[in-house]
Amino acid sequence: MNNEEKILELLERMQGDISDLKTGQAETNVRLDKMEANLAKLEADMVIVKEDLRFTKDTAIIMENDYGDQLKGMWDAYSAVKDKLDEHSVTLSRIELKLDNLEIRVGVHDFQLKAINT
Numbered sequence: 001m002n003n004e005e006k007i008l009e010l011l012e013r014m015q016g017d018i019s020d021l022k023t024g025q026a027e028t029n030v031r032l033d034k035m036e037a038n039l040a041k042l043e044a045d046m047v048i049v050k051e052d053l054r055f056t057k058d059t060a061i062i063m064e065n066d067y068g069d070q071l072k073g074m075w076d077a078y079s080a081v082k083d084k085l086d087e088h089s090v091t092l093s094r095i096e097l098k099l100d101n102l103e104i105r106v107g108v109h110d111f112q113l114k115a116i117n118t
Helices: 003-117
Strands: none
Touching: none
């Protein structure tokens, strides 16, 4: 094979390689276009999420301002009721203990009365 044929064969292979590169570049461009479209959708969704988050924060602030004092008042009332209930539980325990003692005394007195009556 002479030099011209070798050069021609080399040029033909180069032309095929260039054609393959162009095809690959076209496929890459299509994929890149899809990625850019998806990125644009994500950015639009991010804007919506940020707006929703801002709305949620604003609503929470409004609720705290409108109902915060009421919730604090309810908590304070709950605490007061709980404290009073705890006091009543202690008092009830003392009363039950006294009642148990009285039952024992009554039992002893009943026994003594029966002994006297017999």
